[in-house]
Amino acid sequence: MKNKLRQSIFASLTSVASIFFISCNISLNNSVPTPIQIEQKWGYINSTGQLVIPLRFDEACPFSEGLAKVSIGAKSGYINQSGKLVVPLQYDEALSFLQGYAPVRLDQKWGYINQRGKLLIDFQFHEAWGFSENLACVRVEDKYGYIDRKGEFIIPLQFDTARDFTDGYAVVERNGQSWVVNTTGQVLELHQKK
DSSP: OHHHHHHHHHHHHHHHHHHHHHHTTOOOBTTBOEEEEETTEEEEEOTTSOEEEEEEESEEOOOBTTBEEEEETTEEEEEOTTSOEEEEEEESEEOOOBTTBEEEEETTEEEEEOTTOOEEEEEEESEEEEEETTEEEEEETTEEEEEOTTSOEEEEEEESEEOOOBTTEEEEEETTEEEEEETTOOEEEEEOOO
16 A cells, blocks of 8 residues: 555656656656656656656756766765766755856855866856856856856956856846847947836
8 A cells, every 4th residue: 555655656746747847848758867856855767757766865956968966965966877976975066067067166166077077167256157158157256257168257257147148149237237248248239127
């Protein structure tokens, strides 16, 4: 009886998880496990609902570029699609891999690692986002700018807010006005707040 109840709960949660990931435009396929939470722990299932990575994480994110961010307690690291921990649980916060880099935080500073866990860009930012079109949005103190994959500023710290690049453009804000900039920082268009 207990086993049937558990199977029923698992089937229901699998259906809910499938609806969630479809609504988030995340595709389920046999080769990429999908995170699922059961009884306060996270693991991963395949597209048939079979548990393929055991429920052992406090947080689990979808796979990106072959790795998924997972957390146990207050520390985060990354697993591969077989569930092996390939970047140790050592970071206070971590984001998904994009263009081969993942932003990670130790204490109050962010840096970037590769998929082997090697630090590529030193811990120096107060906020950091994933790479998009070979640039990453970062914040130092209260200003945002954009760095390249070497950690060098391509667009200096000057914005009050900034977003990722899409199709060569990003929306930034300075002095209460929104602007569109290209990947060199050239202002292309002014958007007035309504």
